[in-house]
Amino acid sequence: MTNIELFRNAMQRLAAPAVAITTSVNGRPAGLIATSVCSLSTEPPSMLVCVNRTATAHDDILTQKVIGISLFPEDAEEDARHFAMTRGEDRFSRGGWSEGAGGVPLFDRAPFAFACRIARCFDGYSHTILVADVVDTRLGEEASERCLLWHKQTFTTLAPPKVA
Numbered sequence: 046m047t048n049i050e051l052f053r054n055a056m057q058r059l060a061a062p063a064v065a066i067t068t069s070v071n072g073r074p075a076g077l078i079a080t081s082v083c084s085l086s087t088e089p090p091s092m093l094v095c096v097n098r099t100a101t102a103h104d105d106i107l108t109q110k111v112i113g114i115s116l117f118p119e120d121a122e123e124d125a126r127h128f129a130m131t132r133g134e135d136r137f138s139r140g141g142w143s144e145g146a147g148g149v150p151l152f153d154r155a156p157f158a159f160a161c162r163i164a165r166c167f168d169g170y171s172h173t174i175l176v177a178d179v180v181d182t183r184l185g186e187e188a189s190e191r192c193l194l195w196h197k198q199t200f201t202t203l204a205p206p207k208v209a
């Protein structure tokens with residue numbers, strides 16, 4: 046295997062939440078599904094997100110300087126699949142979305158959803174690394190606290206909690 050093949054193979058073993066990154070251009074929603082999302086700092090509350098320069102939403106995100114970050118709940122696999130497989134506004138035609146601060150679309154049943162302002166951008170080879178400051182937080186119902194994961198190129202869920 047080449048180094049790139051080895052890397053791809055390795056990364057398939059890294060389970061991560063599949064997250065909707067969204068923005069809005071004059072009321073037109075745009076976005077992509079992403080796993081390269083993690084917390085950065087608590088003071089201020091901020092996130093790191095890596096967006097491929099080739100993604101159709103990339104330039105919109107950089108221009109608008111606002112993003113929504115929505116975690117999919119574990120029972121929303123079909124909604125997440127639809128979001129991942131469709132393009133443009135059609136991404137938002139399933140599952141229920143509403144506007145957050147700055148007009149960004151947020152998934153209604155998300156375990157958490159953030160509306161963020163892009164504070165900084167860095168070159169990340171094929172990707173742009175975004176530092177996103179959280180300006181508004183929505184916490185979902187307790188019933189939907191558990192998030193959908195991506196592992197070995199498929200959606201999966203956390204194992205049930207162990208009963209003591």
Ligand SMILES: Cc1cc2nc3c(=O)[nH]c(=O)nc-3n(C[C@H](O)[C@H](O)[C@H](O)COP(=O)(O)O)c2cc1C
Nearest residue numbers: 063077078079080081095096097099100101129195
């Ligand atoms: C599970 C999953 C995770 C992904 N993670 C990322 C990511 O972290 N960053 C990214 O730029 N693209 C990621 N992608 C790819 C983008 O979602 C995809 O290239 C993008 O949506 C292209 O859409 P477009 O047709 O709007 O350009 C991921 C795709 C999948 C299926």
